Every structure is written in structure tokens, then in C-alpha cells.
Amino acid sequence: MVANSLVIAEILRSPTPVGTAIAVAPGHAAVGHSSEPDDVVVFALEGDGPRVAHERVSASG
């Protein structure tokens, strides 16, 4: 389970939302996206692999 900030995305002027989190399990991966620094991404870790259970995806930029 990887958690990243938005600092480099901001420096690179990447259009938001950008991938700021990833959950990886054997054979599975799920990427969570954020636009704001307090945007929470929630993953559900279940038997059939991780999935994004919640993210606020409001495009900007």
C-alpha cells in the first residue's frame, strides 16, 4: 500500500486528479486519485484483490 503527496504532481503541473495511492496484491492493483491534499482515498482489501472503495475525483486544471 503506497501513499504519495501531490507535491511533484503540482511542480509538474499534472492535470488533476492524479494517482496518489496504489494498492497491490498478487495479480491485482488499484490506483487511487486525488486533487486536493485532504482528498482521502480508501481501499478495501478483500479476498479477490484490492479495490478503491472511496475517492473524491473532482477534475481541475
Added chain:
Amino acid sequence: MVRVNAAGWNACDHAALPARSRLTRPEREAGLRVATAPMIREPDELEWEVEKRSGLRFYRIHPADREPTRARVEKVITAWDEQDVAIGIAPELCLSRALLERWQVALRKRMGAGTSRLRLVVAGSGNVDGSSLPANEAVLLDGRTGEVLVRQRKVHPFNFSHEDLELWGLADRLTAPIDEHLSRGERVCVVDAGGARLAILVCEDLARLHAFAAALHAHGVSLLLVPVFARPTKDRRWERARRGLQRRRRLERRGRQQPGDR
């Protein structure tokens, strides 16, 4: 039960969480909810420092402890509580001594702390002791009391080449080659958290997973929590990169074949 071989055991530190911090069987069986939050977006919310020593350059990045950063701590914890999260993770380089204290107070004093499902919080990583030779240390907190459970130092520094700085858009802030100013950790701590064993790797340590993989596998570690400071994550970047590599190799092989080879 996992029987750990001597080499694997001796390669790691170990911590057993107190009963109140452990993940319960019903929580595990229902499917764990693990959450993240970016915490910082604006480069000005960080301090970017360069030190020259013996002809070498070292960088150090740490939170400037501005109020917008501090105020996000409570907001993120509230959102994690609302989403019934069991484990929360904040990124690398988003933690300072002052911010650690903020996390601890916010976790301990919030309404409903006693009944919250939030068991564990990686409050990001940083030089939390303010050492002159800085560590980059992730801190695992009890989600209900804010108590420090585990501290995990980054073992491998991330050093920028010219190409890295260009790729990251940092060429106007840093001059390559430049290394991370880091008091390195020595070992990874395996955390017994109930039915799950977990470990924290800080950023570059995940890229050097081969250095830890045998020991972590021997312990039956099932969850790696990894705060990073990196470029945005792209969906299936590795798969696309692998497909591209395979395509290039096919083309190279065809290019090497002579007409009479077929």
C-alpha cells in the same frame, strides 16, 4: 503459525502491538479498509535545503509546518473515521516533530476516539527528532490514543541524477548529482498486529525490495505500508512499460534476423 528461519529473524527488528492496537479477526474477515491522503500539494509548504560537504551535494526536504498543513491533520482523521478506515497512511516527507504532536493530539482528543475503527496510522515520514544529520523516519501511531507504536527509518537514500531532476521538474530547485541527506536506518521492523504481520518501507526502500524480500517473506508479512515522495502514480504503468519493452525486443530481434534466417 509461521516458523521463521534464523537468517530471516536476525535480519529484522520486531514489534508486537498491544492488544488495543491489533486488528481483530472480524475486522480482517470483513475486509480491511486502508486509506491514504496526500497531505501536502504546494511546494511552499515544504522547506528545500541543500548542503555542500567535501565537494558533494546533499538535499533535505521537510515540512515548513505551515498552518494549512497542520489543519489538514484533523480533517483527514475525520474523513478516515467517516469511512470506517482501519489503517491510515500519510506520505513521505510530510512529518515533523510539530506535525507528529499534532497527529497525536488530534487522534487522542477527537470525539469518538474510543469507538473509532481506526487502529493504526502511519503519520508520514520525516526527521521527527530534528537531528542535524537527518533521519527520514515513518511513525506508526495507535489510531485511538496517538501513542507511538513503531518508528521505521528509511534505509536507502534516494539520490537524484540529472535525468531524475529533469523528469521530476526539480532542475530549478536542485543541482545534480545530489544525494539525500540521510542518517540511514539499518533494519526493517516486522510488526505483529494481530493476525496480520506488517512492515513499513519508506519510499526508496520499496524500490530496493530485494534487500528485504527474503526476510519479509520468511516472516509471512502480508501488508507493506509505504509512504513515498514521488511522481504521480499511473494506472498500470509497469504493465505498459513491460509491453513496450517486449515490443522493442521483438523489433530488435527481427532487425537482427537476416533474410535467410526464417
